[in-house]
Amino acid sequence: MSDSAKLELELKQLIIDTLELEDITPDDIVADEPLFVDGLGLDSIDALELGLALQKQYGITLDAEAEDTRAHFASLNALRELVEARRER
Template sequence: MSNLELEIKQLIIDSLDLEDLSCEDIDSEEPLFVDGLGLDSIDALELGLAIQKEYGVKLDSDSEENRKHFANVKSLAALVAQHRS
């Protein structure tokens, strides 16, 4: 697991108040929404804002790409890494 994936897992836990989870409980390839972690649309908004604030990644709320970027921790890490370079 990369450091960035670990950071994003901690960001998910902190921004969504998931105190009963640890980073080790979240599989990087597990879906974040519905199945897997079971997040909902409100969680998506909060997580999107946290990603913008922490990493400066601008997200277009109408973009179909968001579904792909927010699929799992690995895809979020790839999005952040892309914006860092």
């Protein structure tokens, strides 16, 4: 498994555990589909919760007001690219 695929699986598990998604497995999360609203159906509280998890796990601090924060949360692929580029641990 490539590093990128490993990180993808790790992020899926992080989302499932952090957001207590009952009945959802990593396979249910499609990497290029929207995480919020239309796709997986996450909401604004999930976005905040996920922001905290990224900070704790990878040391990434996001600015809630910044325009690009929205883009980072668009899909699992976007999230993985963010972690690859900015992780501190």
